[in-house]
Amino acid sequence: MSQLFFEAFEGLNRMAPGSRDTTRRALALLESGFSPDHILDIGCGTGTVTLHLAEAFPRAHITAVDNHRPFLDRLGQRAREAGLDGRIRPLCRDMLDMGLPEGSVDLIWSEGAIYLAGFDRGLRAWTPLLRPGGVMAVSDACWTTAQPDPVIRAWWTAEYPDITTVEDRLSQIEQAGCTVLDHFIQPVTDWSEEYYRPLQANLDKLALKYPEHPEAASVLAALQEEIDLHRAYGHQYSYGFFLIKPGQAR
Ligand SMILES: C[S@@+](CC[C@H](N)C(=O)[O-])C[C@H]1O[C@@H](n2cnc3c(N)ncnc32)[C@H](O)[C@@H]1O
Structure with a gap:
């Protein structure tokens, strides 16, 4: 990937x-008293x-x-500053x-990263890591409308053809031999405020830093297109957050 x-x-x-509220909302859906010893945060950035999880489960190792x-170096530094590096x-x-x-592992957590493996592949590769009684929590892109505009459908098809409806995700989970404990759709502000606002500020700075740099121009244009498309069509897709346990419900 380009520097x-x-x-x-x-x-x-x-x-x-994503947002702290969304992580909290997903945590609140876990069975009360669920107390993992070993958590795995996949694609932690x-x-x-990771730090929210460490706070939520003061006895867990992550x-x-x-x-x-x-x-990971930055994560290590943040963990040390928060006294959580142990x-x-x-x-x-x-x-x-x-x-x-x-x-x-008792709890697998992965926000916005399972798409890198592919939803189905990630699900099948990661659930065997869970101990009996373990839970996996993942977020991934889903359509929130039955008929996305062709413009945004074309963009997602090029970027992540695996995007699908929440109903399809639920059946993918079932077909992988798992049960959905709960799920919800993340609010639009998880994209606009928490993610794209700071990213936009970075893009604006980089545009000034690299005024005549073809590679920078192309990276910036691609990210800008993503933000602009979200402004126009962000009500038609979001992340679905899924809490999953291996095995079929009886
Ligand atoms: C979209 S970011 C999500 C980061 C973090 N979970 C968050 O919510 O901010 C995806 C992360 O996965 C990492 N990643 C990409 N490909 C990976 C791979 N094959 N194995 C492990 N991590 C990977 C990237 O470096 C990045 O930190």
């Missing part, structure tokens, strides 16, 4: 649509969600996986080859 792409995300605490070392282990590995034993 300029990473520069566009520099200093951002969030690299996917710089660790905003393995935070990402394949971009500078993000419980957070950054792990630089591919999300489909994490080297963790099956049945070793």
Whole structure:
């Protein structure tokens, strides 16, 4: 991936649509008294969600996986500053080859990252890592309208053809031999305020820093297009947040 792409995300605490409220809402859907010893945060980025999880579960140890070392370095620094480094282990590995034993995790959390594996592939690769009674919480792109505008449909088809309806995600989960404990659609502000607003500020700075740089221009144009399309069509898609447990409901 282009260095300029990473520069566009520099200093951002969030690299996917989400918010503290959304993480809290998903946590509140877990069974009361659920107290994981080992949490796995997959595609953790710089660790905003990892830190929320560490606060929510003061006894848990968290393995935070990402394949971009500078993000993990930043997470390590944030964890040290928060006094949480003893419980957070950054792990630089591919999300489909994490080297963790099956049945070793109580809670898998992955916000805005399962698309990198593919929803179905991620689901099937990650659920075997769960211990009996374990839960997986993931967010991924879903249409929130039955008939998306052709413009936004074409963009998503090029960027992430796996985008589908919530109903299709629910049946994918069932077909993978799992049960949906609960699910919800993330609010539009998780995109506009929490994610795109700081990203837009970075893009504006980079446009000034690289006024005549063809590679920068193309990275910036691609990200700007994504933000502009969200302004126009953001009510037609969002992230669905799914809480899943392996095995079929009886
Ligand atoms: C869209 S970001 C989401 C980050 C974070 N969960 C958040 O909500 O801010 C996806 C993350 O996955 C990481 N990533 C991309 N491909 C990966 C792979 N194959 N294995 C592990 N991590 C990967 C990226 O470096 C990035 O930090």
